[in-house]
Amino acid sequence: MSNIVRDSDVVEISEPPFFSFGEKVRAKRTIRNDGTYAGKEIGEVLAKKGEIGYVASIGTFLQQFYIYGVEFVESGNRVGMKKKELDPVIPRDDEDADLPLPGQVSV
Numbered sequence: 001m002s003n004i005v006r007d008s009d010v011v012e013i014s015e016p017p018f019f020s021f022g023e024k025v026r027a028k029r030t031i032r033n034d035g036t037y038a039g040k041e042i043g044e045v046l047a048k049k050g051e052i053g054y055v056a057s058i059g060t061f062l063q064q065f066y067i068y069g070v071e072f073v074e075s076g077n078r079v080g081m082k083k084k085e086l087d088p089v090i091p092r093d094d095e096d097a098d099l100p101l102p103g104q105v106s107v
Contacts, residue, residue: 010064012083017066023055024089025070031079046079047072052089053079 012018019025031047033040040046047053047070056078057069067080 012065013060013063017058017068018083019055019058019066019068019086019088021055021058025053025055025068025086026089027051027053027070027072027081028085028087031081031085037077037079040077045075046077047075051075 027047027049030045030049033042033044033046035042037044037046051072051074053070053072055068056071059067059069059080061067061080061082065082067082068086069078070081070086071078
């Protein structure tokens, strides 16, 4: 009946977004237009595997996933992508997770 395929039963939006605004990210795979990108032909490449971009917006999809609007430098396209389609360019350490944000005072 429905063509929507859910990736899992996990609801990402119950936690803060994984990526931050302005964060440098890399596409894990080639992204092609599925017909939802205006001005491009269906099947046209929007971002190549390994292409670097920056998170320009953060939204949600199906009340389950964060969608990161990534502005890709080489292609100049802004593409909506899920967390599983992106890698941070600067690797993350779990021990940095509890550090305060810039401007916050830790007590």
